Amino acid sequence: MLLKELILKGTETISSLYHDREAKEMVYAFLEHQLGTKRHTHIVEPMYEVADDQAEGALSAFLRMAAGEPLQYVTGFADFYGRRFRVTPDVLIPRPETELLCRNVNEPSEHSATIPTILDLCTGSGCIAWTLALEMPGAEVTAVDISDGALEVASSQDFAEETARTGALPPVFVKADVLAGPSASGIAGPYDILVSNPPYVMDKEKALMRSNVLDHEPHLALFVSDEDPLVFYRAVADWARTLLKPDGFGIVEINEALGPETSEVFRKAGFFRTEIIKDLSDRDRFVRFSRS
Numbered sequence: 001m002l003l004k005e006l007i008l009k010g011t012e013t014i015s016s017l018y019h020d021r022e023a024k025e026m027v028y029a030f031l032e033h034q035l036g037t038k039r040h041t042h043i044v045e046p047m048y049e050v051a052d053d054q055a056e057g058a059l060s061a062f063l064r065m066a067a068g069e070p071l072q073y074v075t076g077f078a079d080f081y082g083r084r085f086r087v088t089p090d091v092l093i094p095r096p097e098t099e100l101l102c103r104n105v106n107e108p109s110e111h112s113a114t115i116p117t118i119l120d121l122c123t124g125s126g127c128i129a130w131t132l133a134l135e136m137p138g139a140e141v142t143a144v145d146i147s148d149g150a151l152e153v154a155s156s157q158d159f160a161e162e163t164a165r166t167g168a169l170p171p172v173f174v175k176a177d178v179l180a181g182p183s184a185s186g187i188a189g190p191y192d193i194l195v196s197n198p199p200y201v202m203d204k205e206k207a208l209m210r211s212n213v214l215d216h217e218p219h220l221a222l223f224v225s226d227e228d229p230l231v232f233y234r235a236v237a238d239w240a241r242t243l244l245k246p247d248g249f250g251i252v253e254i255n256e257a258l259g260p261e262t263s264e265v266f267r268k269a270g271f272f273r274t275e276i277i278k279d280l281s282d283r284d285r286f287v288r289f290s291r292s
């Protein structure tokens with residue numbers, strides 16, 4: 001099949017669920033990943049031929065996407081902070097706003113310790129833990145999740161070449177229930193920095209979510225009850241009180257609808273300089289807090 005025909009067919013298939021433009025972007029991204037073609041290949045090489053088995057593979061991948069499966073689960077990869085992470089349906093697909101959390105931590109003005117120790121609670125794919133470990137070579141990162149599937153994905157991210165080249169230390173992944181508190185985890189610290197992107201979508205917000213998220217991403221990673229949506233932040237504050245160094249600080253990603261309430265959790269827990277940080281769309285997205 002000609003590449004241009006495959007693109008047309010893919011766009012037509014996927015646009016049963018997505019707008020044409022988004023569908024075309026998904027087709028280009030998939031083909032770039034699968035065949036190594038570029039978005040202009042079919043224009044500069046109109047007779048570019050795709051082998052039968054590859055075309056068949058692509059057509060069945062397009063059907064999965066048309067049924068709502070996110071592109072990243074179909075390819076098995078998601079890009080985050082300039083690196084490629086392995087993803088499976090056991091982990092949340094890393095989101096662009098979470099890159100901003102990493103950027104905030106990675107600001108040189110943010111950490112006084114040259115080589116910090118970092119604790120990442122609710123690590124999922126390990127995107128935050130790995131990014132900080134790789135961006136700050138030498139940083140010792142401990143990362144926690146309750147899900148065996150997520151821990152398997154996080155610990156098998158393939159950054160062996162980069163760690164060997166830069167001397168960055170791979171994060172240590174630990175299975176623990178964040179809600180059970182730090183003492184049950186065996187993690188001792190102390191840490192300079194605590195980061196977390198815990199589940200924070202309220203059950204009642206499900207109605208506003210697209211089916212590709214709702215039907216395919218792990219509910220364990222996403223949802224909290226309407227009655228107690230800040231349960232993870234109270235637990236994170238407890239970990240921070242126990243394990244942060246006296247001059248340590250934390251940054252957590254939050255539900256944009258609960259900025260002041262989440263900030264209040266940390267203020268009430270005795271932290272100083274609690275501050276809401278907005279994302280690029282001007283929504284309340286992170287809370288930062290300090291031990292002193």
Ligand SMILES: C[S@@+](CC[C@H](N)C(=O)[O-])C[C@H]1O[C@@H](n2cnc3c(N)ncnc32)[C@H](O)[C@@H]1O
Nearest residue numbers: 094122123124145146147177178197198199221
């Ligand atoms: C919103 S996802 C964040 C994943 C990743 N940090 C990111 O930013 O993409 C939340 C993660 O919390 C984990 N989780 C849910 N309940 C937990 C608990 N009680 N203790 C530890 N981890 C939990 C889920 O398995 C999931 O990986």
